[in-house]
Amino acid sequence: MANASKEQLSDLISTCDAAPFGRGHQTVYDDSYRKALKLELSQFATPLELAGTIIPHQIQRDLVDTDTALRRQIRFEPYKLNIYDEGAFFKPHKDTPRRENMFGSLVVVFPTEHQGGDLILADGKHDWTFKASDALKNSTPDHPEIAFVAFYSDVTHEVLPVTSGARITLTYNLYFESTSLSVAARTDWDTKVNATIIKKI
Ligand SMILES: O=C(O)CCC(=O)C(=O)O
Ligand SMILES: [Fe+2]
Structure with missing residues (x-):
C-alpha cells in the first residue's frame, strides 16, 4: 500500500463492492449512512502479519491488562478491508458483536495518501479523534508506517468524509x-481507546 500508485488504487477501487452495515438484525446498504467500499476476507490478501507487530502486545497491555477483571488472552480475527475514496464516510455507529466473547474492534490504517477521514470515537463520557492522515504523514515508501486504533464494543465511532x-x-x-x-455488561472501563502509530512495519 505504501507504494501504491494512483492507477493501482483506482484498480483496487473498481474491484470493490459497496459496504453495507448492520442495522438491528439486518445488513443494509444506505449511502447516506455509510458510503464506502469493501472487500471480504476471501477477496484479498495482505502481507500484514499482525503477530509480527507490536499491536497485539499494546492492546493487551493498554486495553485489557489495565483492568484486573479483564486480564485474559485475546485473539484477533481479520474482518474486512475498507476503502474510502473522496467523499466516502461512515456515520456514528457501534460495531455489531459477532460472538458473545467479542469485546472490541481494531482498525489498522494503511499509509495511502489522503486528507480527512478522521475517526471520531465517543463513549458518552469521553471523546477521541484519531487523525490517521496526520499520524501517517511521515510514512514513506522506503519506511512505511501504519496507524491503528483499538476500542471496546460500547464505543460509538464515525469516519468523517475523506x-x-x-x-x-x-x-x-x-x-x-x-x-x-x-463482557457486554461492562461499560465502566476507564481507558476505552488505544491509538498508536507503528513505525517501520
Ligand atoms: O474504517 C474505519 O476507520 C472504521 C470502519 C468501521 O467502523 C467498521 O467497519 O465498522
Ligand atoms: Fe465500526
Whole structure:
C-alpha cells in the first residue's frame, strides 16, 4: 500500500463492492449512512502479519491488562478491508458483536495518501479523534508506517468524509479467548481507546 500508485488504487477501487452495515438484525446498504467500499476476507490478501507487530502486545497491555477483571488472552480475527475514496464516510455507529466473547474492534490504517477521514470515537463520557492522515504523514515508501486504533464494543465511532485521496483500513474483531465472562455488561472501563502509530512495519 505504501507504494501504491494512483492507477493501482483506482484498480483496487473498481474491484470493490459497496459496504453495507448492520442495522438491528439486518445488513443494509444506505449511502447516506455509510458510503464506502469493501472487500471480504476471501477477496484479498495482505502481507500484514499482525503477530509480527507490536499491536497485539499494546492492546493487551493498554486495553485489557489495565483492568484486573479483564486480564485474559485475546485473539484477533481479520474482518474486512475498507476503502474510502473522496467523499466516502461512515456515520456514528457501534460495531455489531459477532460472538458473545467479542469485546472490541481494531482498525489498522494503511499509509495511502489522503486528507480527512478522521475517526471520531465517543463513549458518552469521553471523546477521541484519531487523525490517521496526520499520524501517517511521515510514512514513506522506503519506511512505511501504519496507524491503528483499538476500542471496546460500547464505543460509538464515525469516519468523517475523506476530502481527497483514498483511506484504506483493515478491521479486526477482538475476542477474549474464553467465553466465560459476559463482557457486554461492562461499560465502566476507564481507558476505552488505544491509538498508536507503528513505525517501520
Ligand atoms: O474504517 C474505519 O476507520 C472504521 C470502519 C468501521 O467502523 C467498521 O467497519 O465498522
Ligand atoms: Fe465500526
